[in-house]
Amino acid sequence: MLKEMSEQNEDLFNLKDAGGGTPLHLAALMNYVEGVNFLVDKFAWSAFEFDNEGYLPIHVACKMGHVRTTRKLFQHWPNPEELLDRKEGQNILHIAAKYGNFDVVGYILLKPEVEKLINAKDREGNTPLHVATLQLQYMVLSCLVLHDKVNLKLINDNNLTALDIAHAQPKTHGRLRERLIYGILLTAGASKSVYKAISQPKGLDTGRALEPEQLERLKGMVDTRMVVATLIAAMTFAAGFSVPGGYNGSGSDAGYATLLNKPMYDVFVVCNTISFYSSLIAVAILHWAEGDLVSVLNLSRPPVVTALGTMSVAFMAGVYVTVSKRTWMAIVALISGITALFVILGLHIVLTRQFLFKLWTIGILIVRRLIRKLLEPRLGQQTRQQAATA
Template identity: 55%
Template sequence: MEDGHVNIPIEDEVWERRRARLRALEPVYGPQRQVNFRFRAYPLLRAIKKGRVDEFIDAFENYSNAEGVSLSNIVAIRGPSGNTLLHVAAGIENADIFRALLEVIDDEQLYTKANDRGDTALHIAARAGRFDVAKLLLGGDSAMDVKNDAGNTALHEAVKNGHSNLTDLLLRGGSTSVNKKNEEEKCPLYLAVETGNLEILLRLLEALDENEVLSSNIEGMSPVHGAVKHQRLDMLEKMSEKKKELFDLRGERGSPLHLAARENYVDGVKFLADRFTSSAFTHNKDNYLPIHVACKMGHLETFKELFQHWPDLEELLTLKECQSTLHVAAMYGRASIVKYILGNPELEKLINAKDIRGNTPLHIATVRGQLEILLSLTRDHRVNLKLVNHKNFTALDIVDRQITKIDAPLFQRLTRTILVSAGARKSKDDTSSQRKGFNKEPPNINILERRAEVRMIVAILIAGVTFTAGFSVPGGYNSSPPDAGIATLLNKPVYNVFVICNSIAMYNAIITVVILLWTQINDSDVVFRILRMTRLPLLIALATMSVAFMAGVYVTISKRTWIAIVTLIIGITALFVILIFYITLFVPLGYKCRLVQPFADCIIRVLILNSRRVTVNVNERSDDPLFRKMDPPRRLFPVRRRRLFPVRRRRLLLVRRRLLVPVVRRRGLSPMRRRSRSPMHSRSLSPVRRHHRSHSPVRCHSLSPVRRRSLSPVRRCQSSPPPPFSPSGSSIDSYTSICTF
């Protein structure tokens, strides 16, 4: 560089003329007009993007004459995004305009001038792959390791966009950012792996010094972890040949083998297990070995590969809890891993192994609520159901401590059913202090009442339908004596089936209604027992009503054989579905008979698919990782919110308006009437009138429309009467009545 200019050999006469035209602009105006041209450089920017040097010089001259600006000020102007002319010229394919700009730049700081995103001209050239432009910039005073706002240097941009020639140029130019991370925690080594460019990766590995490959020097994500994540076995092999030290780096998920086990990268697991055997015995931050990670994620193929390398799984335990692979698989509900371990005779010792707290895999599955794992473990005769942990709890003891209500969720009841059906028992220490005083909480009376109301409606509908069908018999009645009033189809056997089933359905429905009348007693235990008593008569009513309908239709169309057969098939299928879905509600699934167990297991598996797991806390210690909260699994049939039809929507709006009528009317009062209903006016009332006003229908808007509809008319009036009057006012302030309209 001489006199502030870059020496560029120009032999062509055309370039001599171009240089002369540009130099002629410099002394014309001088620096006296310094104006902000940030948003007035569009003509020059358009001329640069066209890539024609002569047109650019013409635009340069026209702009200088029109604006009255010197050459040194023109080259320093910036566009809307902060780009100088040098930035724009660095990104186009033709490098001639960039050469022309370098001829007239006196300010060396323009080489490293950044735009609004922190990019220098070298960043843009490296991103666009402009080798000639980058070569010209490196010949000047351009800093190659300057970072932009994203933390990328020119080497980052070249590697990220796959420009191997530019990468080689920057490395030969002395770039020291091979192991420097950007804002995304990625160094050029990781970017080369991420883009899958093996050629660039080899050049970067050659540029590394022997002393640089340390965990403290490689910033950001490890390139080995990147190769595992993107499943690039060829890159893993090259890195193991060039720089084995890279495999000692650990990431957030542990060693490369931990990540390979997590990603189920079987080829990577095999390669790492063969080349770097010691990594299989290192724990990650969760205190897991790679084989535990495979169990946690449920990757059976990865587990098999690791098991082939280290068949002695009894020695491979977690760091703090001392849990085996079966413990981890049972904890996270990985059925494939559990079934493989149970089916392998070499791993029989893991079945009843205990962790540091004395919990077996059966305890773990019970606490975590893994129903499918429980079903697999309890059906294996080698599982000892009587083992206790250090708190002297068997698996059944844990379930009994979880179930604190009579109407426990289906999830908890299934857990106990699976254990009881397998023959699980409680521990002999029934007098421990932890079991003393343990009583189940009564069920929620509101939930039980809603169930009773639904069952009452169903029973009343069945009774009404069957009563009507008893007098509107199929075929009608005879009108001629001596059989006047006798059913015309009386002599047909199918008609007799209709009459018998219809009568059974009606009487069972009436029995159900009569029993449900006892739910008016405000006792949750009584209501719960009544609901259990009405299961069987309601089932009989539903089943016999279906048979009666099928018989009634059949007897009227029996002369059409094919229609009658189709009707029978449909009716029998519907009856079978009704029985199956209703029997599952109260069939003793915990029955230990071997003939019943296969059928019960099928029902349990169906219920498991649609059950919801609950949060369980058996240990009093909140820091126990065994009892961390887990997200409930998705339902097989997700419950969706019903879309309201216009008529139903209008009804809801009408109910809401009625509920808010007192509030609206209160707001609509005139100032005089509002003053008459002010607190001062209330004070003038007698204590008794103030008490009744506080419990007037004005407060009925606090009751939701759904709750009001669920109450019977009598209960809407009598469910919550006002408390007795107290002159002190304590009962008045703490009580809000529920009233009707």
């Protein structure tokens, strides 16, 4: 259809839309590879046209993550370092990293002729590594740090390395993605800027300020945890006096628990007591919370988890001691209680940021070593070929 339209009226292909885009911009946006091939071959000039956002068609393809379109457009540029957008001065690797397009980033990094793009800076001095860190694109960041040509120590115009930027983000947000970003850079060997103090006066910590939306989210988490801890304290307090089996009403043992000599009753009392006081500690921490809410949440997590775990064991022991004459019911109570305990502890371990952070960093180290082993034979062969040619 495009061929027929061009034969009838080529002037149609000189038109631009409201956003300043050419037909090639639209084809790149839609990943219309056949259309891109036709337009590039027939109207090569359109590959050099900017839209109102300052993007070339190849920038649009990188933004959308279209590898095939990017590959075709890339063939028409002998000097890829000249492919800069007009607004921020970013190259195609900057843009792919900015929008988290892992496939496009991988394709660009595998091309030897784009080595100059890897550590290139935009108008604010940010490299693709800085951009990926700022946009919290941890998959792209992982891809970049695995490349040997990426300089992890470069600073931007604010005298900040990528690690400096990542260091402020966990304090600001306290979320998993920010911690992953910081862990990836730290594992890869990134360092902080020695010039940071020049642009950031002593005592000024940009990571301390919380945006209203983030502050409300953290306050909601504090309130929810306060409710949970209070409920646990109330239930364990009541269970401490409404003991399984009740109390002796007469004789020398009047007022003592009926099941006092049962071993599982001891387990009930100990676990119920631990759960009660752990929840009280959590309530106290959350009640007098001031300042850094992230630190308060981190500090209150262990006593809440302890209270939940010991409360489940206390309930298991209480049920067991009252139905111990029914073997199958006692076994069900034990299995249920132990399962609940392991689920609570397992979720606490697996879902904590530190665990996922360590898991991710270990994965990065393993992949990096595998890539180096795979590339060593190829690099050795290239070195021998260059020596033979010389």
